Amino acid sequence: MNASAELFRRQGYTGTGLKQVVAEAEAPFGSIYHFFPGGKEQLGDEVIRVAGAFFLQLFETIADESPNHPAAVKNFFAGAAETLRATDYQDACPIATVALEVASTNETLREATSDVFESWIDAATERGTAAGLTRAAARKLAIGMIASLEGAFVLSRAMRSTEPLEVTGAQATAAIRAALAAAPKRRSATTARSPARAAGRSPGTRAPRRSRARRTAAPSAR
Numbered sequence: 001m002n003a004s005a006e007l008f009r010r011q012g013y014t015g016t017g018l019k020q021v022v023a024e025a026e027a028p029f030g031s032i033y034h035f036f037p038g039g040k041e042q043l044g045d046e047v048i049r050v051a052g053a054f055f056l057q058l059f060e061t062i063a064d065e066s067p068n069h070p071a072a073v074k075n076f077f078a079g080a081a082e083t084l085r086a087t088d089y090q091d092a093c094p095i096a097t098v099a100l101e102v103a104s105t106n107e108t109l110r111e112a113t114s115d116v117f118e119s120w121i122d123a124a125t126e127r128g129t130a131a132g133l134t135r136a137a138a139r140k141l142a143i144g145m146i147a148s149l150e151g152a153f154v155l156s157r158a159m160r161s162t163e164p165l166e167v168t169g170a171q172a173t174a175a176i177r178a179a180l181a182a183a184p185k186r187r188s189a190t191t192a193r194s195p196a197r198a199a200g201r202s203p204g205t206r207a208p209r210r211s212r213a214r215r216t217a218a219p220s221a222r
Contacts, residue, residue, distance in 0.1 A: 008051075008094045013044055013101050013109065044098065045112045051094050052116030056123055069131035070176045073145060077169025080149065081162035089160050092153040120146055128176070132183050141179060145172045 007016040021043070036042040059076055066072035083091055099113035121142045128138025148168035155164035 008044070008047055008098055013098045041106065041108055044102075044109050048095060048098060048109065048112040048116060052112075052119060055093070055095070056116075056119055059120070059123060063127055069127050070173050070180070072127065073176055074169060074173040077149065077152075077165055077172065080153070081156070081165040081169070084153070084156055084165065085162055089157050092157055093150060096150040096153060117146065128179075131176075132180055132185070134183070137179055137183070141172075141176055144175065148172050 007021060036046065038045075058079075059072075062075050062079065063069070063072035066075050095113050095116050098109060099117075102109040103113070104110075121139065124142030124145060125135065125138045128141055129135050131138075133141070148171065149165075152164040152168040156162055
């Protein structure tokens with residue numbers, strides 16, 4: 001599975017043959033059809049979903065270790081740039097590589113790539129809402145972030161430069177910071193003042209009743 005993911009990432013789905021997969025994995029050719037009776041398409045589907053889950057977990061780990069959501073996005077782009085440099089611009093995103101090839105020709109693999117992208121969007125959306133954004137705003141920023149990342153991978157590989165990843169990473173981070181700054185601040189249950197506290201009373205007590213002045217009848221003059 002790992003060998004297939006690496007080959008798909010570097011050569012694409014159509015550019016990778018089954019003989020090359022088993023050679024890279026140092027496995028007998030018959031093992032492909034033993035584990036994947038559907039052949040290359042089934043293998044591709046599994047590779048896409050497993051690789052997608054791996055990168056999702058990578059994002060979650062980076063987010064957990066970052067002080068806030070904008071920092072997590074910044075660190076994720078920086079890590080992608082570092083990986084691309086370290087692998088001589090070969091290891092980009094296998095999901096996007098396959099999606100570009102098969103989106104119009106193979107429905108099974110198109111659905112697999114779509115499911116992976118949607119899972120990434122959902123994860124980034126959850127992080128955005130946890131940071132204080134509305135769900136609609138967080139989803140828009142999540143889509144923009146992932147679209148920028150995938151586009152930057154293409155430009156970086158072609159230009160053999162991490163500048164596109166650095167630029168789009170800075171833009172995605174700035175957009176999230178700006179959205180958070182403009183978002184209404186949430187009032188927490190511990191700091192929000194209840195009407196009772198605002199009136200200077202303990203919660204759960206009633207306001208004192210106003211005493212009515214008794215009207216006494218003036219003695220009538222006789």
